Amino acid sequence: MVGEALLEVRGLTLRFGGITALGGVDLTIAEGETLAVIGPNGSGKTSLFNCVTGLYKPTSGAITLQGESLLGLSPDRVTARGVARTFQNLRLFLHMTVLDNLMLGRHLHFRKNLLAAALRLRGEEIRHRAKVEELIEFLDLEAWRDSRVAGCSYGVQKRVELGRALATEPRLLLLDEPVSGLTAEEKEEVSYWINEVRGRFGVTVLLVEHDLRVASRLSQRMVVLDRGLKLTEGTPEEVQRHPGVIRAYLGDQ
Amino acid sequence: MDLVETYGEELRFARKPLARTLLILLLVALALLPWWGPRGWLTRASLVWLFAVGVIGQNLLIGYAGQISFGQAGFLAVGAYTFGHLRIAGIPFPLALAGAGAAAGLAGWLVGFPSLRLKGPYLAIATLGFGTATYQIFANVEWLSGGRAGLAIPALQPPFGLVRDTWVYLLYYAIFLLFTGTAYNLVSSYLGRALVAVRDSDIAAESMGVSLSRTKLLAFAISSFYTGVSGALMAQYLGHLEPQAFNISESMNFFVAVIVGGLASVEGSIFGAAFVVLVPALLGGFRWAVPVLFGSAILSVLILEPLGLAGLWLKTRLYFRLWPFR
16 A cells, blocks of 8 residues: 655755744655654644645755655646645635635646637536536535535535645645644544545545644654654654653653 | 536526526617617717726726736727727728737736736736826827827728717627627636636635636736727727826726726626716716715725625625515
């Protein structure tokens, strides 16, 4: 199941003036694996995501997806290479319906023809609609299909974000705190979906999560960041026993 | 029973039979206006059609793509003068119209570049600069604007023995329908979705594979193409071009039309165009009150009905859909 390296991050450094958000982080994620990145607030988890997806330009270091560098690509190009993400504080298109949000995830795969659009030739639209309907079914979103996202509950919005990322047909899915702010029951559901995503769509998952129980359950390996540095990595059990991790989370005894 | 059976059916324009029938009746009635309406209405209605094309263009940019532009008068002027010079050179009307649109579209594409770095009020200032600069150029470069005498544009020769007013009305109505239909098709396509995505959250749009630069530049180009065509129609309508027609207050007129009509709505743009054309006409002798009225209209829209006239229209339709059960 776990194959060769899909994403490799080498010596990733990101500085904002005098602040070092990331100080030489190394990370490898194998095809088909689920890797969790954990760490206290401000330890650089989201900065890592932003570097991989092209929103931030790292100061130095290398990021490669299957041997090809992602550095210097704009976010839409990175997505075209097969990297999709969700956001910690949801960034949905609030004035669109759930359906349109998911359809936008297909934007990348549309054959774009302005003339056809102007003449209302909608073959492409219908083709992609079928794909989106599969996702709607998978994520149980039928009841909200035509609702505006702004009017949906937080749990539904989280699901729409997951669906929108999946609609791009990624090879690597970056999930930024997928269960934060959800009820215990919803956490169960989302964990189930994340597991299903791996099996059903064959997606490799890189996950940032504060809920250690969920993170340990979903991931095969964990990487711990603290103040922009990699503290340790290993299986969830190893990581939880690591003295540095206990110190970072609980402080000195 | 309203049952949609295919995805394609759902994408149809005015899907329900009743809406379709009413729409066709309205369009036919408007096409026959020269034969049932008073003469005075014709020229005014032509003015609404030509304005509507420009307002739709502006709305594509401000309402859909969320890029604020105060430089519409600049694109209007580029369209109008390109059209004027082409017509004087003897180019036929349709080609001159396309040329005017293309020239303004190109200008819009260029002006779009600052939008890749600037947002909100900063972009508004940059486009305001473009509008003012264009006005100054046309006001001061004589070979462009025809100097003190202005630019006289050859009048249209009506075919089939039609009266000129009737012919102009029908022609403008047809052009308006063409551009409105295209706008409806564009905003409901992948492009419209990308525009709204860029407006709602540019970071998310980019992360979902929408090229920000391409989408924004395209929005500027299409919007100014519409505005350029509107300027050309205005030039033909006036028959005489002076730079004064393209100062900042013209940009404001478009802005008022978009806000009062309703952001991100094609039919709203048409309502807005009708508002800015017909209200001053209704005021008659009280022309000085127009800016006051426009100002208070914007204020009341922002406070009472942020979706503008299009919002009112939507609520009316919703009311009758549920009627008599409310």
